[in-house]
Amino acid sequence: MTAKPRKPAEAAIPLNDDIGEDVRLGLYRTQMIIREAEQRAYDLFLQNLVKGTSHLSLGQEAIAAGFAMAMKPGDLSFCTYRGHAHTLARGVEPEKVLGELMGRDNGLMRGKGGSMHLTSVEHGVMGSYAIIGAHLPIATGAAWRAKYRGDSDVSVCFFGDGTTNIGAFHEAINLAVIWKLPVVFVCENNLYMEYTPISEVTAVAQPAADRASAYGLERILIDGNDADVVYRTASQAYARARAGEGPSLIECLTYRHSGHSRADPAKYRPEGELEDWKKRDPILVYRDRLAKFGVASEKVALIDDEVRDIVDKATDACKAAPPTSTDILFTDVYADGGWAWRN
Amino acid sequence: MAELTYRDAVSRGLAQEMERDPDVVLIGEDIGKAGGVFKATVGLFDRFGPERVCDTPISEQAILGAAMGAAMTGLKPVAEIMFADFLGVCYDYIANEFPKSRYMTNGQVKCPLVVRLGNGGGARFGAQHSQSVENWCMQFPGLKVVSPSSPVDVVGLLAAAIRDPDPVMFLEHKSLYATKGEVPDGEIVDQLGVAKVLRHGGDATIVALGMMVHRATAASERLKAEYGIDCTVIDLRSLVPMDTRTVLASVAETGRLFTVEENPRVLGWGAEIVSIVADEGFYDLDAPPIRITAPNIPLPAADALEDLCIPSVDRVVETIRAALVA
Numbered sequence: 001m002t003a004k005p006r007k008p009a010e011a012a013i014p015l016n017d018d019i020g021e022d023v024r025l026g027l028y029r030t031q032m033i034i035r036e037a038e039q040r041a042y043d044l045f046l047q048n049l050v051k052g053t054s055h056l057s058l059g060q061e062a063i064a065a066g067f068a069m070a071m072k073p074g075d076l077s078f079c080t081y082r083g084h085a086h087t088l089a090r091g092v093e094p095e096k097v098l099g100e101l102m103g104r105d106n107g108l109m110r111g112k113g114g115s116m117h118l119t120s121v122e123h124g125v126m127g128s129y130a131i132i133g134a135h136l137p138i139a140t141g142a143a144w145r146a147k148y149r150g151d152s153d154v155s156v157c158f159f160g161d162g163t164t165n166i167g168a169f170h171e172a173i174n175l176a177v178i179w180k181l182p183v184v185f186v187c188e189n190n191l192y193m194e195y196t197p198i199s200e201v202t203a204v205a206q207p208a209a210d211r212a213s214a215y216g217l218e219r220i221l222i223d224g225n226d227a228d229v230v231y232r233t234a235s236q237a238y239a240r241a242r243a244g245e246g247p248s249l250i251e252c253l254t255y256r257h258s259g260h261s262r263a264d265p266a267k268y269r270p271e272g273e274l275e276d277w278k279k280r281d282p283i284l285v286y287r288d289r290l291a292k293f294g295v296a297s298e299k300v301a302l303i304d305d306e307v308r309d310i311v312d313k314a315t316d317a318c319k320a321a322p323p324t325s326t327d328i329l330f331t332d333v334y335a336d337g338g339w340a341w342r343n
Numbered sequence: 344m345a346e347l348t349y350r351d352a353v354s355r356g357l358a359q360e361m362e363r364d365p366d367v368v369l370i371g372e373d374i375g376k377a378g379g380v381f382k383a384t385v386g387l388f389d390r391f392g393p394e395r396v397c398d399t400p401i402s403e404q405a406i407l408g409a410a411m412g413a414a415m416t417g418l419k420p421v422a423e424i425m426f427a428d429f430l431g432v433c434y435d436y437i438a439n440e441f442p443k444s445r446y447m448t449n450g451q452v453k454c455p456l457v458v459r460l461g462n463g464g465g466a467r468f469g470a471q472h473s474q475s476v477e478n479w480c481m482q483f484p485g486l487k488v489v490s491p492s493s494p495v496d497v498v499g500l501l502a503a504a505i506r507d508p509d510p511v512m513f514l515e516h517k518s519l520y521a522t523k524g525e526v527p528d529g530e531i532v533d534q535l536g537v538a539k540v541l542r543h544g545g546d547a548t549i550v551a552l553g554m555m556v557h558r559a560t561a562a563s564e565r566l567k568a569e570y571g572i573d574c575t576v577i578d579l580r581s582l583v584p585m586d587t588r589t590v591l592a593s594v595a596e597t598g599r600l601f602t603v604e605e606n607p608r609v610l611g612w613g614a615e616i617v618s619i620v621a622d623e624g625f626y627d628l629d630a631p632p633i634r635i636t637a638p639n640i641p642l643p644a645a646d647a648l649e650d651l652c653i654p655s656v657d658r659v660v661e662t663i664r665a666a667l668v669a
Contacts, residue, residue, distance in 0.1 A: 148413075
């Protein structure tokens with residue numbers, strides 16, 4: 001693929017270089033890592049090498065990239081079962097993610113968690129939670145610790161539009177606000193709550209943004225397919241959190257290119273909707289952006305090649321890796337390393 | 344040595360650990376300025392301040408979730424769920440989050456927290472404020488479940504629970520809060536998973552938990568005085584880890600096993616004990632084990648009805664007498 005040519009209409013928009021080329025290349029590279037690894041995960045599923053379920057972020061890469069790029073080391077990510085993107089965005093190697101999906105010994109958790117529970121504490125990825133809403137209070141608690149100890153890290157909690165209708169959403173945001181905690185709640189509104197349009201099951205048009213006022217928070221609704229917008233919004237929210245000004249609730253508009261999970265062909269979508277959104281594919285948006293800022297297309301192509309090579313090598317390594325050792329079946333149930341519940 | 348109520352033992356145990364470790368923080372409804380609806384945290388807010396004794400909204404999911412997030416990142420939170428029945432609105436953390444976080448992350452995530460719960464009946468609060476929820480907790484691999492019956496055990500087991508690296512459900516019995524017992528001065532730290540043999544006797548083994556320990560003990564005294572039946576009474580103290588060795592050793596001596604459980608009969612902890620004894624101590628048994636439990640119905644409120652449900656001293660005496668003397 002090559003970078004798209006500039007569009008004259010957009011060239012009239014004043015260019016803002018507060019982000020800078022290095023960060024922009026990083027944003028692009030992260031989005032490409034996610035795109036390639038997610039596409040590969042899907043291919044491996046079709047080859048019956050990825051078992052169980054998986055929930056892809058194809059089309060939602062800009063959110064993961066923007067929020068992760070604006071983080072500092074030590075900041076903490078809390079993800080849902082749609083967590084591959086956020087895990088990769090914090091720098092976890094694609095091989096470990098794909099290995100986990102494939103149940104191989106080189107997997108991030110050696111196959112004990114699977115696709116929906118990707119966790120890498122050393123990268124600040126504090127878990128992927130498969131029960132809707134569960135991790136909003138947990139991220140709030142991590143932020144409570146930061147405030148109590150005077151630590152400077154921010155907890156960032158990603159969730160989908162469907163999560164805004166479960167009770168834990170309300171409980172967590174209310175607590176975070178009254179305690180002024182350094183936590184950022186990020187709603188990735190991809191328009192569908194699993195198989196149902198979110199608009200059909202929600203009292204307000206914007207499931208997160210329109211509820212912000214109920215918690216005394218600013219209404220923040222952004223284009224989740226533009227990594228620059230995401231990055232700037234994230235940076236502001238983190239600064240606010242670090243300054244002791246409390247949480248933010250950010251709704252990012254986006255669209256998932258695939259179904260809810262691997263089992264879902266997404267036939268409930270109106271005709272043409274996917275195609276319309278694909279015109280605003282975050283990767284295409286960002287290639288345009290890079291071109292607009294005069295980044296040479298060769299530089300972009302180099303990144304594309306490098307990323308594809310990483311994902312190819314990761315795939316080969318995973319295919320060659322042995323299945324998870326069954327020696328670990330009974331380990332780490334309790335802190336003593338074992339599983340004994342009685343003497 | 345001082346005489347302390349069970350409720351004062353809770354605040355003493357918490358204070359002992361908070362004094363020792365600044366990472367120990369408390370979170371719950373009305374636990375701070377109000378001192379807890381059961382007055383089990385009186386004095387801690389004044390002593391340790393609002394940063395460490397944190398009043399929350401009525402948000403049980405936020406309480407347990409926040410405790411977990413804090414525990415994962417270095418604190419040792421002690422959360423209070425006022426009435427154990429309220430676990431129903433935050434069960435996800437008990438069922439899916441606390442106990443599985445370590446395993447499914449291949450040991451990366453740690454969850455060293457304690458959840459204190461006002462458990463059990465006898466206070467005429469009806470079906471939604473009186474339940475014994477120990478079975479709700481013990482079915483999840485990864486959790487520990489503790490239930491003290493005396494003030495000294497409250498202090499020692501609470502300290503052990505707070506120092507434990509695993510998530511611990513700490514079931515305080517509401518009807519025991521006003522009871523008193525001797526508690527030695529100075530630091531007390533007990534051990535989880537060690538049952539206490541409160542009384543030795545060769546005729547039968549009675550295993551009990553929480554408030555049922557007191558009824559089992561009173562019953563054993565009457566059985567001895569009125570019928571000459573000499574019972575061993577074991578206070579299990581912790582369901583996970585469970586001290587099955589002590590139970591099996593006692594059954595080997597007595598040949599008879601009775602469990603006294605406040606929970607409804609189906610899937611009560613006693614069923615697990617009976618199953619283990621059937622597997623591993625079958626040839627020590629002289630007769631089928633007998634479970635004395637609440638019937639499998641919601642708990643009613645009225646005195647006359649609730650008293651019929653929760654095993655009474657009379658029922659324990661009569662059941663054991665009938666089994667041994669008939």
